[in-house]
Amino acid sequence: MMANPILAINFRGRRIENIHRGAFCVVNCHGDIEYSSGDIGKAVFPRSSIKAMQALALFKSGAVEKFSLDDSDIAIACSSHGGDKQHVEAVQVILDKIGCLVDDLECGEQVPTDRAARNEFFALKKPSSAIFNNCSGKHAGMLAVAKVLGVEAKGYSKASHAVQKLVKTCIEEVIGQKLSDKKCGIDGCSIPTYAAPLTAFALGFARMASGVDLSVETELESKVIFDAVVNNPYLIRGENTLDSDLMAAFAGRLMLKIGADGVFCGALLDKKIGFALKIDDGDIKAAEVAIANIILAIAEPSEKEKQVLLRYVSPELRNWSKIKTGELVASDELKAAFS
């Protein structure tokens, strides 16, 4: 087996400390590969990076109409949020609209990932709650789907439940291939996750950005979802996070979503291209550096956009006394993919 190229490198001072391998591709809305590196045909788990695809089930089921879900509701359903006040309130709004309780969420309890929210959580000795789970917005959305389908909501996270079957067909429609039970696992938030090639996920995002090869309905729904996400970047992840900061800076032309274990998917809406990245070892910081460098290479950023991007392309590493010990950078191999 050929090893994937090194995409990101941790330096301690002048020396390499850790290396991170991986693969990525940038494709247009017809599936032509514009740039790539590594084995992009290997099936990977997308994890949370495809929440925008899963959110199509909110439309297909009729939940958006029935519960008058607005942009904020749709955005939080597509989020991996930090669990701060604004996020938790947005999730609660959906639960209130559909008449469900936090206890109905099947994502499991989690400590907020947002630094301030987490410190407050510990300092105030708050009871742990599923609403702090970074996937609670998506789960509230799935409860809405269950309600509108008229099926028993309990068990909605199981692969055999009608909600997950619908979510699966939504993903299949936009990526243009069937998902297999032979490449299936349980996600961190307990819903099924299916592995598929990076090329398929990148194409799915390019299609959602362009509408090409999608039904008229799906084209429209994709546009509503992407608009909701890019217009509410803070809801998608949170304070001082790459996804939120970059989407805010790109003001509507960048759709970007992290997935656990080193995944990113997204699209440049103006260029109608999609991209997908997976770091082999699952390192999130390495994935962030890689994706920031990929966006720098493909997005033709304005000066203002570039200023924000540069915060993420080679972050300093600091120790417990805040002394700079090194930096995390993109490899020459990654940069060579664009030359």
Add this chain to the structure above:
Amino acid sequence: MVKVNRGNWVENIHRGAFCVIDKNNNIIASVGNIEQEIFPHSAIKPIQALALFESGAVEKFSLSDKEIVLACSSHYGENHHIEVIEEFLRKIECSASDLECGTHIPYGKQTRDEYFLDRKIPKSVYCNSSGKHVAMLAIAKALGEKTENYLNPSYGVQRLVKSCTEMLVGYHLDDNSLEIDNCSMPTYAISLRSFALAFAKMSYGENLPSKIKKGAAIIFDTMVKYPDLLRAKEVMDSNIMRAFYGNLVIKAGNDGVIFGVLRDKNYGIAIKIDDGNMNVARVVIANLLSKLMKGNHEMQDKLLFLFGSEIIKNAARIETGKYLVVDSVFDELEGNLQDN
């Protein structure tokens, strides 16, 4: 070297290198590039602790076994750790404000909660390396130096720590390999093989200056006597040491590093995972030890049962996957071990 499955499909893969070296620098087992220079992080603490003996600090302050273990520890800041550190500080007439390690939220769940409560314990005491830093203060005092700036590579404390390291790895360390560790200590990049050799030499003891030889034996003896003090209660590092009844010392560093020694055979062990993943390093040490225990089926079963393939659970406590070693890597190793 290790794959991580989610359901029925591979999610992550991890590469790395490791070696087992005897006291004469013979390779007993190796996988990957063992000549690569790596930063040892906390895994080097037992070597650095030798400076406590070399400086005379152990005698001057009548240091207890527990204090010596804390000097080698990367602790969770549990009560039993904090008590030893506070007594150690009192003994050498220093205070937590003299510590220059910085701090972080403790690794354990319970201690993390306590960290956020106001217990009047200075936050720097909770730093996992605080025990080592108290030891550095003790060494400064024993050398008759000012404690301020004890982390400066050109000061007596750090020069002594460096010379202890050089004695064991067998070569001179220059400033080209010098960088800053997470606790702000100077740290030198040294080959994986040299670290394994250093641990083998510490275990063997012969051919070392008498103070170092004695110190090395005491350091390993106290580490196996109080494994819970090294990291935390009921974590893999202490449980696995206990399973070996004193014959195994392991010390984890950050960024995918683990060093260790099998004391009866004087085999030094060094592991580095390329991407820095610590869970993977722990899966590797358990599987490597199992191979080294060839012939002892009871011990092999116990190792693999307890530590061999860690199960991963999600936020709802549902099993989602597991760590699996790549069989070909370890099977090849088994073949090589037969020749020894």
